[in-house]
Amino acid sequence: MGYLVTDAIDVSELLAQVASPGCGGNAAFVGTVRRSEVDGPVNAIEYSAYEAMAGAEIDRILEEVTEQWPQAKVTMRHRLGRVPTGEVSVAVVAAAPHRDEAFAACRHVIEQTKTRVPIWKKEILESGGERWREDRSG
């Protein structure tokens, strides 16, 4: 738990959390809020979640990683609330003895997060408008 946060995400601190003397390979994925979207410039994204389920689903995803890559250590944070353009919305870090496992575990977590974790985003446009954004390409 504690994966959903409203403050800025510190990627270095997350990397330090999974680092260990036996793990030489560390991979990270960091998602940031993009400015250019289909409906015009975006000032921010408002993230909301079904928080209890999101936390439980992230727990399940991280348990799967431990089963599939027993030597990997992974964690993640997803920000909720209003996240200004350019700031970090999600970060996944993975440490493993070798880089293949680190990349694979990191990739698994971000792909599964986007597929399964109940989080939604509403674009706050520069024009003043708002729009639910429901694709997963980001």
Add this chain to the structure above:
Amino acid sequence: MGYLVTDAIDVSELLAQVASPGCGGNAAFVGTVRRSEVDGPVNAIEYSAYEAMAGAEIDRILEEVTEQWPQAKVTMRHRLGRVPTGEVSVAVVAAAPHRDEAFAACRHVIEQTKTRVPIWKKEILESGGERWREDRSG
């Protein structure tokens, strides 16, 4: 140039360097010095390089990335000299509009770096011994 450094590598700063409002996907690989090696506990690794060629080779690798993933922005740092166990020896960061490109570009740079860039490492063992380490599995 400037890819080879003797001071600690700051991954957050590197991520900030490649970040841009159009790039929502950021991937990083961070290599740290492992403690457990075949010949016993390692206190540090002493990295050395053929510096002029290493810089030129990294330039070529980063140019290849720009050709293959024109929207990706990448950079990297490799530390030289004595790096204590647990500290960062290499970091690669890639930013792209979407995560597939970011992961692919990041992965390309670290794989090519390990294959082509003339850098060597000598393990400084806890036992007091030293040993050249010449595999690429890390």
Add this chain to the structure above:
Amino acid sequence: MPEFTDESSTVQPPVSVRVRFYARYAELVGLEQTTLNVPRPATVGRAIALVREQVSNGGSLPVRPLVAVNEEHALPDRELAEGDLVALLPPLAGG
């Protein structure tokens, strides 16, 4: 006369579940939670059909939305039990 208790013919009370709406779906129906009595066999699919009929503006929801039961993803044929929490989830967009 003896009482017959053949299971298939016994009239059982409907299953009462809580239904929650999230994000855009909450905006569509102007509602975050409601309760629903689902006739047996009470499945997720049957619950969704009832929501679309009974909830104001429910017809604007998709016929097969993403659904979670008790904080886990669930398919339309999933059977519901008394008190289950059924959540209707718009397409996910985390990351």
Add this chain to the structure above:
Amino acid sequence: MPEFTDESSTVQPPVSVRVRFYARYAELVGLEQTTLNVPRPATVGRAIALVREQVSNGGSLPVRPLVAVNEEHALPDRELAEGDLVALLPPLAGG
């Protein structure tokens, strides 16, 4: 008698190149740099063979080490030019 200048028979001077040793190879030969005169056709392979013969403890170097010429990776059949910088590289271990 007329002078024949058939290229193949003209005796040309050998090609003088600098040879550098790195990391473990520098330790093996106790040397960081030397110069070498390579008879024509002067290839990387020929230069390596000479290094193994002429440099003290050169025989401890591999027959086909990784080689760079003028800061780029080069294969054994690469032809060398006067003044080229030939680097003998132990197996790389960056990262």
